[in-house]
Amino acid sequence: MKDNEILTRDLLNAQTGRITWPELARYFAQGRVVCVAPDQDLLDVADSMVGDQVRAVERLHQRGCLHRARDDDARRWSKDQAEFWAVVVAPWVLVQECDTH
Secondary structure, eight states: OOHHHHHHHHHHHHTOEEEEHHHHHHHHHTTOEEEEOTTSOHHHHHHHHHTTOHHHHHHHHHTTSEEEOOHHHHHHHHHHTOEEEEEEETTEEEEEEOOOO
8 A cells, every 4th residue: 555545544544433313314415425335344435435446436336335325225214213434525425334233
């Protein structure tokens, strides 16, 4: 890894945190929430987006590992009072549901 890649990853890691559905709801209403599949590394996905790695992001989307949050997601999150790991890659908020089990 190059020094700038390490710095970017460290910065993303420092900006990653937990968020609850009520805190996330306003970003969903703005159409800014992007869901990352649980089998993906949230920081790897964020790093791909920050690095403008279009092909990698397209592959994730095509495989169903990355999608804009939908109304059915929001209904379930509201019902379950879901919690997430989140990181901002402006203008997007990338989220991954926390395992509550």
